[in-house]
Amino acid sequence: MKCVICKHGETKEGKVTVTLEKGASTIVFKDVPAMVCDNCGEKYIDEKVTKKLLEKARELVKNGAEVDIRKFQSAA
Numbered sequence: 242m243k244c245v246i247c248k249h250g251e252t253k254e255g256k257v258t259v260t261l262e263k264g265a266s267t268i269v270f271k272d273v274p275a276m277v278c279d280n281c282g283e284k285y286i287d288e289k290v291t292k293k294l295l296e297k298a299r300e301l302v303k304n305g306a307e308v309d310i311r312k313f314q315s316a317a
């Protein structure tokens with residue numbers, strides 16, 4: 242699809258790193274599947290994937306994680 246941010250690039254499937262900050266906690270997910278603009282680098286993450294990330298992050302924060310870095314695959 243065409244990128245809605247720069248309106249020039251085309252998005253391509255790729256893997257990105259997503260950082261979520263909640264209060265004092267920072268949760269980093271690597272290898273998250275996303276569509277990435279080949280021009281400006283804007284990331285488009287699927288709604289289902291986003292939901293999964295937020296759920297996992299909430300769980301980690303609840304367990305007292307301050308900094309947690311994990312691969313999306315093992316988090317899912």
Ligand SMILES: [Zn+2]
Pocket residue numbers: 244245246247248249250278279280281282283
């Ligand atoms: Zn773009």
